[in-house]
Amino acid sequence: MSAGVGRFEMDELRLVVGAMVILSGATALLVVLPYMLLKDEPPPPGLKPYTAQQLKGRQVYIANGCVYCHSQQPRDIAQAPDAQRGWGRAPVAGDYAYDTPHLLGTMRTGPDLLNIGARQPSRDWHLGHLYQPRAYTPGSTMPPYPFLFDVRQGAAQAGETVVTLPPAWSRPGQVVVARPEALALVDYLIALDRTYPALPPMPPLTKATP
Amino acid sequence: MDFTVGILLTTFLTSVLALFVFIASMAKGLFGSGGAAAVQIFDDGEMGTVEDPAATRAQRGSLQRAMDPGQHAARTSVDVAIRQRADQSSSLVVGVCLTLSVLWLVLASLAGLISSIKLHSPDWWVGMEWLTFGRIRPIHLNLVAYGWCSMAGIGVALWLIPRLLKTELVGARWALLGGALWTVGVVAGTVAIATGHSDGLEWLEYPWQADIPMVVGGALVGFPMWLTLLRRKVDHLYVSVWYIAAALLWFPILFLIANWPDLHFGVQQATMNWWFGHNVLGLWFTPLALAASYYFIPKVLGKPIHSYNLSLLGFWSLAFFYSQVGGHHLIGGPVPSWLITISIVQSMMMVVPVVAVAINQHLTVLGNFRALLYSPTLRFIVLGGMMYTAASVQGSLQALRSVNTVTHFTHYTVAHAHLGLYGFFTMVMFGAIYFIMPRVMKWEWPYPWMISAHFWLVVAGFGIYFVGLSFGGWYQGLAMLDKDIPFMDSVRLTLPYLQARSVGGALMTMGHLVFAVHFFMMGWKFGPRRLGAALLRPPVLLPGVGRGVGA
Numbered sequence A: 001m002s003a004g005v006g007r008f009e010m011d012e013l014r015l016v017v018g019a020m021v022i023l024s025g026a027t028a029l030l031v032v033l034p035y036m037l038l039k040d041e042p043p044p045p046g047l048k049p050y051t052a053q054q055l056k057g058r059q060v061y062i063a064n065g066c067v068y069c070h071s072q073q074p075r076d077i078a079q080a081p082d083a084q085r086g087w088g089r090a091p092v093a094g095d096y097a098y099d100t101p102h103l104l105g106t107m108r109t110g111p112d113l114l115n116i117g118a119r120q121p122s123r124d125w126h127l128g129h130l131y132q133p134r135a136y137t138p139g140s141t142m143p144p145y146p147f148l149f150d151v152r153q154g155a156a157q158a159g160e161t162v163v164t165l166p167p168a169w170s171r172p173g174q175v176v177v178a179r180p181e182a183l184a185l186v187d188y189l190i191a192l193d194r195t196y197p198a199l200p201p202m203p204p205l206t207k208a209t210p
Numbered sequence B: 001m002d003f004t005v006g007i008l009l010t011t012f013l014t015s016v017l018a019l020f021v022f023i024a025s026m027a028k029g030l031f032g033s034g035g036a037a038a039v040q041i042f043d044d045g046e047m048g049t050v051e052d053p054a055a056t057r058a059q060r061g062s063l064q065r066a067m068d069p070g071q072h073a074a075r076t077s078v079d080v081a082i083r084q085r086a087d088q089s090s091s092l093v094v095g096v097c098l099t100l101s102v103l104w105l106v107l108a109s110l111a112g113l114i115s116s117i118k119l120h121s122p123d124w125w126v127g128m129e130w131l132t133f134g135r136i137r138p139i140h141l142n143l144v145a146y147g148w149c150s151m152a153g154i155g156v157a158l159w160l161i162p163r164l165l166k167t168e169l170v171g172a173r174w175a176l177l178g179g180a181l182w183t184v185g186v187v188a189g190t191v192a193i194a195t196g197h198s199d200g201l202e203w204l205e206y207p208w209q210a211d212i213p214m215v216v217g218g219a220l221v222g223f224p225m226w227l228t229l230l231r232r233k234v235d236h237l238y239v240s241v242w243y244i245a246a247a248l249l250w251f252p253i254l255f256l257i258a259n260w261p262d263l264h265f266g267v268q269q270a271t272m273n274w275w276f277g278h279n280v281l282g283l284w285f286t287p288l289a290l291a292a293s294y295y296f297i298p299k300v301l302g303k304p305i306h307s308y309n310l311s312l313l314g315f316w317s318l319a320f321f322y323s324q325v326g327g328h329h330l331i332g333g334p335v336p337s338w339l340i341t342i343s344i345v346q347s348m349m350m351v352v353p354v355v356a357v358a359i360n361q362h363l364t365v366l367g368n369f370r371a372l373l374y375s376p377t378l379r380f381i382v383l384g385g386m387m388y389t390a391a392s393v394q395g396s397l398q399a400l401r402s403v404n405t406v407t408h409f410t411h412y413t414v415a416h417a418h419l420g421l422y423g424f425f426t427m428v429m430f431g432a433i434y435f436i437m438p439r440v441m442k443w444e445w446p447y448p449w450m451i452s453a454h455f456w457l458v459v460a461g462f463g464i465y466f467v468g469l470s471f472g473g474w475y476q477g478l479a480m481l482d483k484d485i486p487f488m489d490s491v492r493l494t495l496p497y498l499q500a501r502s503v504g505g506a507l508m509t510m511g512h513l514v515f516a517v518h519f520f521m522m523g524w525k526f527g528p529r530r531l532g533a534a535l536l537r538p539p540v541l542l543p544g545v546g547r548g549v550g551a
Helices: A005-038 A052-063 A123-131 A180-191 B003-027 B035-041 B057-067 B077-120 B133-165 B172-194 B208-230 B239-259 B266-301 B308-322 B326-330 B337-349 B351-365 B376-399 B401-407 B411-441 B448-481 B487-492 B495-523
Strands: A149-153 A174-178
Touching (some): A005 B003, A005 B239, A005 B266, A005 B308, A005 B337, A123 A180, B003 B337, B035 B133, B035 B266, B035 B308, B077 B133, B077 B172, B077 B411, B077 B495, B133 B239, B133 B411, B172 B208, B208 B239, B239 B266, B239 B308, B266 B351, B266 B376, B308 B337, B308 B351, B326 B337, B337 B351, B337 B376, B351 B376, B376 B401, B376 B411, B376 B448, B401 B411, B411 B448, B411 B495, B448 B487, B448 B495
Antiparallel strands (some): A149 A174
16 A cells, blocks of 8 residues: 555566566467468369358368368378378368368377368268268267157158168168258268379479579 | 567567566565565454354364464454454455355356266267257356356455455445446356357357446456555555455456457467456466465464465466466477467476465465465365365466377366366355455354365365376377377276266256355354354444444
8 A cells, every 4th residue: 555556566566567478478479470471372273162052061060060070180190090090191281272261170089181082982871871871881989860850650752861871770661851951061071182282293393503 | 580580589589677676676675575464464452363263163263272372462443443443345246156156166066067067978868959068068167167166266365355454345336337248248148058049169159238337347356456455454465365356357358358349360269268268367366275274374374384485486487477478378289389389388388487486375375274274265275275286286287288188178177177177266256255254244153063064075075086097198198199099099097087077067067056055044143152242352343333234
């Protein structure tokens, strides 16, 4: 109160200024610098923008939290055998030019999916696998997504996509029809294909002048 | 000059410069106060007197005998009245925040337990969209982070502020409004995730519409602290005030930048994501829990912390190093390598603040371990402090490329996250709440055995949880690195460990239920004994001092 009013102000001032300077530094380093460096990074020539349908599927992927078990960032062969599992080459920043929000993921309860479209291009497989993963991968711990499908007795109507399940898992007289969300999600999964070369082709070598 | 070399060199020079500035200010005594600030938490003549409102009368007697059996000069009635008025001034807002936090804790635990079971029993409870693993898991994380941890941390901080500044809390209604807005945000965000409207970023799932009340609410809960600081009646700011003030300043800024719509993109968004993801731990939760342990450990024991200057070194180095470690979540990812290198280096540098805290807290307790037998508060907080050291050292090691290559993408990381936010933060909050609530309610905890039951359930449960998941995650990581082992084997081998985690999680949830039931029994003033004003000796109010006591 009485003695050393200046001291009080010093303490608070040091605190606020110090805390803000430190936070600004970290933000500059981890948020602003990457922003400036990557803002104008061109997408690789082999990467196509998502279609409206694929983006709809991407929203289904986000809504159902696929990212909590699947990464989308194969590691370099020097670090891990991801390429040998068929997950693809190590990605570069440009591979994610159209990926907002990013879905890099931090967990591999299931496999990496950055190139699942190249690895498993079958629409039927994906639909059936989403309906019941264990019909295709014994021992899988992936949840089934029955709410993305309609299960009915009788036949499907015209224009509907019927899910063909392995014989052991299909019931006679029962038909499983994919809902639009399931179809969109599968379109997105099949579009996940970054197998094009990461870098543009090298320009022809010219003889160095001495 | 190569850009990468340039940025690394700049960072290095800045860090060295900061270190010199820091050493210089230490030498010049800019942190000065030293011992004077350390004893600030005691009234004249109070040192040597234990305080733990969660202890029974018998426990308190044993605690006092274990610590300092001698005779003490009594506190003056003025000091007693000031402390009482400080406690009174915050009791409503603290009571509200802590009650909400306990409710969130129970809901968050149930969401966590459901998620855990689903990981090893994927065909359980699959019909409802909102219960699918990919939704209930982020619901669990967000309820823990923004429901339980944040609300508990805010409540404890608001209770500490008037005590530490020896004055009444000014403008508590702003904090009440802030807490209400925050709660609106948490409810809206949780509903958004459940209905499939998540933003898709870990730790940032709530859509921006739910974030607005949280940013505003977060700023508002800090408001009374600044108002109270202007009227403080102490010469020096105790280290807990530094931590609390900085945290309340940092969080709204972090949360605002991270959630700004349509600003971040692609890989830049990933670096931003982990800048936030780690800063919310390092600059929000950690400071709040450290503030609490820096107050309660010496207060319960009745002796000041080992080294006050060291505690400030810990504060500044925590702020500096912790704020830059986020990139270690992206090791092996498509991000600039200089960013990852800086984060790994700063992760290792985190050893500095951790050792500072460890020395201070452990040396303060050292030689007084008998006190843990008698003080429920201390039991939780000292265990939490140990878990802080463990989690931090583990975190530094995990940032090393060689270790990270194994543990990244596995359950090991999940176990580590729980060591920090549960083993450390949550334990400290439990201890703090056991201390605070008798002062807020003017009522003793009705059934001491329930405190013990709570403690042993969560300790046993968390032990099983952590050990099981760490081993399972490590083996999972090793299997994933061996190209000759099919991926499915890395899934299969984790099953028994995941089941163990569910057992541990169930015990923890039971512990939380015991805690919540006890909490509300106290709220309704159950139980055999009434404590009155919960003071060791009745206060004598002086004329003019007693004004405004009623809350």
